Amino acid sequence: MAKEIWKPGNMLYPLPAVLVSCAGRDGRDNLVTVAWTGTVCTNPPMVYISLRPSRYSYQLIRETGEFVINLTTEGLAETADWCGVKSGRDVDKWQERKLTRGAASTVSVPIVEESPVNIECRVNQVLELGSHHMFLAEVTAVQVSDEYMDGGGTFRLSQAHPLVYSHGEYYSMGKWQGKFGYSVKKGKKARKQIR
């Protein structure tokens, strides 16, 4: 297969596009769409978000060291895009997008009630990398919407239709391909396990 060689850049896709909620010391809160995010450690559970210092949200998170990662869905796609082009300096994104502030359990930042998963975070370190500063944070609590819990106590995130961001475009999640470890399980049954 022939290849084109490109200059160095960001091509690690697909990614989630999450809604990060944050609040300043005086309680003014905001939402910002973030794709530069991920999990970095299982124990202790740690995540990161990378923000440009010019973002209004950057100032708020610097002040309190707290934020919540709210996962997005197909139903929240337009809101995620909108919150990624408007600034909280000019608009109340919660009000404009009719989002509901809910109570976090460990941080003083509201969660987005409409999101199926809310990951409460406290910043450990800020790495000033360049265009973006990386907030390395410990997860202090996770809230999940019980409507996606099945009768057996399993959380079915796929039923919330998570939003996927890939090279500047939004997608829904694709076709189910198998379960963790299915490649080493014997027989066709492994692929057909009921989810």
Ligand SMILES: Cc1cc2nc3c(=O)[nH]c(=O)nc-3n(C[C@H](O)[C@H](O)[C@H](O)COP(=O)(O)O)c2cc1C
């Ligand atoms: C899909 C998407 C992903 C984005 N990812 C990031 C990101 O990872 N880091 C960042 O600083 N800005 C990112 N942005 C841009 C901010 O969301 C945008 O500048 C926003 O208006 C800043 O809001 P604020 O000024 O209220 O904080 C993204 C925007 C979109 C639409």
